[in-house]
Structures are given as structure tokens and as C-alpha cells.
Amino acid sequence: MIPLKQDLEEAYYRVRPYVHRTPVLTSSFLNTEIGAEVYLKCENFQKMGAFKMRGATNAILQLSNDQRRAGVVTHSSGNFGQAVALAARNLGVKAYIVMPSNAPTVKKDAVRGYGGIITETEPTLAAREAASEKIKNEIGASFLHPSNDINVILGNATATMELLEVQPELDLIFAPVGGGGLVAGTALAAHYFGMNCRTYGGEPFEADDAYRSLQSGFIERNSTTNTIADGLRTNLGTINFPIIKSFVQEIIRVEEGEIIAAMRWVWERMKLVVEPSSAVALAALNREKERFKNQKVGLLISGGNVDFSNLPF
Amino acid sequence: MIPLKQDLEEAYYRVRPYVHRTPVLTSSFLNTEIGAEVYLKCENFQKMGAFKMRGATNAILQLSNDQRRAGVVTHSSGNFGQAVALAARNLGVKAYIVMPSNAPTVKKDAVRGYGGIITETEPTLAAREAASEKIKNEIGASFLHPSNDINVILGNATATMELLEVQPELDLIFAPVGGGGLVAGTALAAHYFGMNCRTYGGEPFEADDAYRSLQSGFIERNSTTNTIADGLRTNLGTINFPIIKSFVQEIIRVEEGEIIAAMRWVWERMKLVVEPSSAVALAALNREKERFKNQKVGLLISGGNVDFSNLPF
Numbered sequence: 011m012i013p014l015k016q017d018l019e020e021a022y023y024r025v026r027p028y029v030h031r032t033p034v035l036t037s038s039f040l041n042t043e044i045g046a047e048v049y050l051k052c053e054n055f056q057k058m059g060a061f062k063m064r065g066a067t068n069a070i071l072q073l074s075n076d077q078r079r080a081g082v083v084t085h086s087s088g089n090f091g092q093a094v095a096l097a098a099r100n101l102g103v104k105a106y107i108v109m110p111s112n113a114p115t116v117k118k119d120a121v122r123g124y125g126g127i128i129t130e131t132e133p134t135l136a137a138r139e140a141a142s143e144k145i146k147n148e149i150g151a152s153f154l155h156p157s158n159d160i161n162v163i164l165g166n167a168t169a170t171m172e173l174l175e176v177q178p179e180l181d182l183i184f185a186p187v188g189g190g191g192l193v194a195g196t197a198l199a200a201h202y203f204g205m206n207c208r209t210y211g212g213e214p215f216e217a218d219d220a221y222r223s224l225q226s227g228f229i230e231r232n233s234t235t236n237t238i239a240d241g242l243r244t245n246l247g248t249i250n251f252p253i254i255k256s257f258v259q260e261i262i263r264v265e266e267g268e269i270i271a272a273m274r275w276v277w278e279r280m281k282l283v284v285e286p287s288s289a290v291a292l293a294a295l296n297r298e299k300e301r302f303k304n305q306k307v308g309l310l311i312s313g314g315n316v317d318f319s320n321l322p323f
Numbered sequence: 324m325i326p327l328k329q330d331l332e333e334a335y336y337r338v339r340p341y342v343h344r345t346p347v348l349t350s351s352f353l354n355t356e357i358g359a360e361v362y363l364k365c366e367n368f369q370k371m372g373a374f375k376m377r378g379a380t381n382a383i384l385q386l387s388n389d390q391r392r393a394g395v396v397t398h399s400s401g402n403f404g405q406a407v408a409l410a411a412r413n414l415g416v417k418a419y420i421v422m423p424s425n426a427p428t429v430k431k432d433a434v435r436g437y438g439g440i441i442t443e444t445e446p447t448l449a450a451r452e453a454a455s456e457k458i459k460n461e462i463g464a465s466f467l468h469p470s471n472d473i474n475v476i477l478g479n480a481t482a483t484m485e486l487l488e489v490q491p492e493l494d495l496i497f498a499p500v501g502g503g504g505l506v507a508g509t510a511l512a513a514h515y516f517g518m519n520c521r522t523y524g525g526e527p528f529e530a531d532d533a534y535r536s537l538q539s540g541f542i543e544r545n546s547t548t549n550t551i552a553d554g555l556r557t558n559l560g561t562i563n564f565p566i567i568k569s570f571v572q573e574i575i576r577v578e579e580g581e582i583i584a585a586m587r588w589v590w591e592r593m594k595l596v597v598e599p600s601s602a603v604a605l606a607a608l609n610r611e612k613e614r615f616k617n618q619k620v621g622l623l624i625s626g627g628n629v630d631f632s633n634l635p636f
Contacts, residue, residue: 033346035368054594055348274631281367281596281627314594318587318636 012253013164015202021164022171025067028100030056032169034176039279044299047306049180051173054284054314058124061169061192061312062093062156068165069154070097078103080150085131085138087113088241089313090156095126106151108141110134114317157189158247166195173308174203183308184291187211187220187261188242190250196310197257207308211254211261212294214238214269219245220254221261238269238322241287241312262294269293270322283314286322325566326477328515334477335484338380341413343369345482347489352592357612360619362493364486367597367627371437374482374505374625375406375469381478382467383410391416393463398444398451400426401554402626403469408439419464421454423447427630470502471560479508486621487516496621497604500524500533500574501555503563509623510570520621524567524574525607527551527582532558533567534574551582551635554600554625575607582606583635596627599635 035050053061070082081104084094091107098105107126109118110133121128129145131137146153155162170183183204185196197209213220216237222230229251235243246254264272273289276282288311295307345368353361366374383395394417397407404420411418420439422431423446434441442458444450459466468475483496496517498509510522526533529550535543542564548556559567577585586602589595601624608620 033348035346038370052594057351059594277596278629278631281365281372283590283594283596316591318591321634323631 017164018167018202021068022168024071025064025165025168028067029064031172032056037280045303048309049177050309050311051169052311053169054311058092058096059313059315060089062089064168065162065165066093066097069161070101070103072161073152077152082154083142083145083151084154085142089315092120094154095121095124099125106145108138157191158249160249163191163195166192167199170196170199171203179306180207180308181305182208184210184212184295185310186287186290186312187213189244190246190254194250194253201257208259210259212291213261213263215263217243218263221263224261239286239290262298264293264297274323284311285313285316288312330477331480331515334381335481337384338377338478338481341380342377344485345369350593358616361622362490363622363624364482365624366482367624371405371409372626372628373402375402377481378475378478379406379410382472382474383414383416385474386465390465395467396455396458396464397467398455402628405433407467408434408437412438419458421451470504471562473562476504476508479505480512483509483512484516492619493520493621494618495521497523497525497608498623499600499604499625500526502557503559503567507563507566514570521572523572525604526574526576528576530556531576534576537574552599552603575611577606577610587636597624598626598629601625
């Protein structure tokens, strides 16, 4: 079930009043370093600091009035929890966010700051899923998955649609790959709105389920998730994988050292605070830059939410 | 000797081919925090990472062909050395940069990367001045002062001219105050191109020569310069002080803790890497925000060159 062009267009107009149209930045430094024309779509400037705001908003807007009255629930220790909390508040919907008890205080504070109602659980996936299920069953809240939900994917696609409005002739776009929701949306938008625009994914070697899934043709599980790119530790799902298989050209894996170096490079040289997941996409482009010489390259800067008490430099 | 409106206009067209037209960013977070509409002129995205590129470029462009052939010289361990090196290279001019021997390697590398010819001296002002004087006399290079030079001031003014093109109705503009070259240029541009736009300076208590100079009416010296805002440790000069006296409304002083908190706030919430000097202007606005409620406020983000091996958080 591949969405149609019209589905993307509808999502675009649906979320537009609720999200920032983020800037597209360039850097002569970066262009020289990569040997290509690189256009950064800066979703680190998005509301709550990440592209996740788009998918969460679109998903909630697709609920019926009855569903909205009952609220939404998700489990997340990262950006999606914040995105659901803020998107829900903007739409007058209650948001129940299940978080592991050991999540950093700063993340709990952010969710609470956006009006999310937090349920703390043991820090295991089973406990988080059970708690979400309970809220879903007892309160009737709609469960929102951070990446394996077609409305989330369509919302995510709107970032690339905006990028292509500014730079219609991109040859390719790089996006980081975690659960697959961003790269799937990116690839759909590039397919429908680009002019022969290919989509590449960047993924840590330490969480390379998507790379291996594209190789085998089946959804593979992460064997390790020991990466600094905390947003990319999750697995592909049954809804985004068919889209990725159809529309993503290739996934390029990167080492942890490359991620940290790319992150520092963007902070130091481009003066942009980007999170490690965003640096993964740049590191992948940089690793294979010889292949992309003189091309027009889009780069999805997925977010800028970083734990300042634990910087890698 | 106050420059005319036409002098600013000429500087604007003179430097335009050589500098970035930097973006003006806003943040709903920041507007809520301050209670005003704040517009950040992001000179951290300027070439070499700071507004200094504008003044250096304008000053070199005002030299005669003979002067350009002989090169330019300055002494600086900070942004102005890099700016002169890069601006000179862009114009095919040799740049001699006198730096203290104990300047961080990263800063020497940056100057060298832009093609500057470095002379190292003992880390005293006297030694730096003597070395510059020697290069001036022996090679015939023109000395460029980082802040007390009318062409540098006019070049700096172009940042505010661009800001006022985007936001013509600003009620006031905040700029950091070090040697006085930025705030003088800002105040001139606000005077000639604003609609009743006032200029405020932000200055550390630890280097408050400008505050005290405005009080006394005479150029006062810094008694301490023990501030994290390394760009603001220098003193006002005879060329910028009359401009500041005529056109700067007030200088607001801030504590070191306020500077660090403002810097971290911009990094964490706005995802922008700004240097401590830029944070001084925001800290000053924040300290007195009750007085600026619901006004339209411009904020000069002077630069983003930060020593990553020595972050205050």
C-alpha cells in the first residue's frame, strides 16, 4: 500500500498551519568539503526541535472528533514523545506519554512542559508497551507509533516537499534512518515531487537493521544498538519497509567516530546545533562523497535536541 | 565627525559582493521568554563566523591600489585577525596578522587557513603593537584597527541595514559592546534607516568601560577584563566614542552567570551556536525585559566562533 501523490499534498496543507516552514541553509565551507552543492533542510529549527512534529501533527489531525476527545498515547523517551505532547496540545487533545523511569529529567520536563501526561514504567520495551496498551484500553486513547504509521510518514514527507519547493532540481536527498519513518516520507516526496531525485539513507553500523533489510528483502532486527545516535536505535516496520524497498536507492553505514566528527563539524563550522542522528546523514554523504561530486544534494537535518550535560566533545 | 547616511549606503553596496546576507531568525520560545518580538540578525552565519568580515572588507576596499599592493596588517587573537585574512585574500591583498604566541592553535590555524601571514609575539599589548608597527614601517602595510576605524564601523553598520530591510519597524536594537565598533555601526544604521529605532548595548560588568564612559562623558579604561566574552575585553576608542555618545541610548551591564545562561539557552532552545559576546546582548535584553514588553527588538548575533575544547557547559 503505497500512498498517492495526492495523499502527500493533503498532508502538506493539513499540517501547514501547525508547523514551522524551516529554513534551507547552505555553507560554502561544506560545499568545498563535500565537493557538491549541499542544501540543509533545518528541522532542528522545527517546533520542539525535530521533524517529528510534522508526523505527530498529521496523525492527530487524521483522528475523528470522538478519537480526539479520548486523547492519544505513545511510548517514547525521545523526540516523538515531545512531538505528540506539543502537537496534541496545539489541537486541544490530551496526550499520554509513557516514558522509562530512567529517562533524563530534561526529557521528562520537556514533555511535561508541552502539557503531556507522563506515565513512568520500568525501562524495558515490554513494560512500555504494556503501559501504552493499558492506557489505550482503559481510556480509549489512540496509540501513535513514532515511525510505523502511514500518517506519521506522510507528515514527515512534508519537510522534503518544502525543500523541493526551494530547490526543485535536487539530484538526491540524504536522510537518517532509525525506525524508517523519516526516510520513507523523504523517499515518497522525492519520488512524487523531485525531478529524478534519488533518496539515500544514513545509518550507524551499530544499528544497521535497515541496511541489512534492504539486502535481504525482509525486515531484519538490530543486533546491537550501541550508537550515540539515540534517535536511530529503533527498527523498521511493516508499513514503512515496503516504501523504503521501493523508493530508497541505498543505505550507507557509518562508524561512531564519523558521526561524532560530522556533528562537531556542523556545530563548529556551520554554527548549527544538530543532534547525533542528523550527523549520521552528513557522515554518510561525506563517506561516499566521491560518488556525489558536483551534484545537488539535499540533507535532512532531523533535529537539534541534544543532552548538553553529556556532549561527546 | 559623524558619517552621513550616504557613507553607509556606499559601504553597503561596496561590501555586498563579498559578504553573506545573513538570515534573520525568530523563535516563539524566545518571544515568550522575553515578552517581545525578537529578531536575531545571525552574523554567526557570516563568512569566517562573525560580523567582523564586514568591517574588514570595507576597510580594505577603501585602500588605494598602491596601498593594497603593500598589504594590510593587524594584531588580533580573535575574530578580526581571521576577518582581515579572509577579506584580504578575497581581494588579492596580503594580510600580516600579529598574534600572541599563546593564542590557541585553532585560532592560528584559522588565520593560516584564510591565507594570513602570522607573526608571533610575546603575549603583551606592547609587543603586539611594536610588531605591527614594524611590519607597517618595513613593508608599508596599512594598519587596520578592529574597532576604532571609521571604515570598519561603516562596514559593521551594513548588518543592521540588512536587518532593517527585513524588519523596518524595529523599536530598538541590542548589540554587544567591546571595542565599540559594532555598536557604533549599529547605532548609525538604526539612526539613518530605522523608524525611531533606538540602540542599546550589552556589556559585561567585568569589562564595563563603555558603560562608565557614557556616564562620565569621557573614554574610561577597563579596570578588569575577567569575562568569558573574549571579544568584549577591548576598550572604546576616539573614533567610535563620539558616535556612541550621540546615538546609543543606554548600555546595560550583565553578570558572567547571565552570559553563560543566555549562551546555553540559545544553543539548547534555538539550536544556534553563538559565541559568549553574542550572549551578552541577549543577557542584557533579558535582564531588563520588563522595559521592552511587546516591542519589536533586533538582536545582533555577532558571531559563533567558540573554543569547543573549553565550553562553559
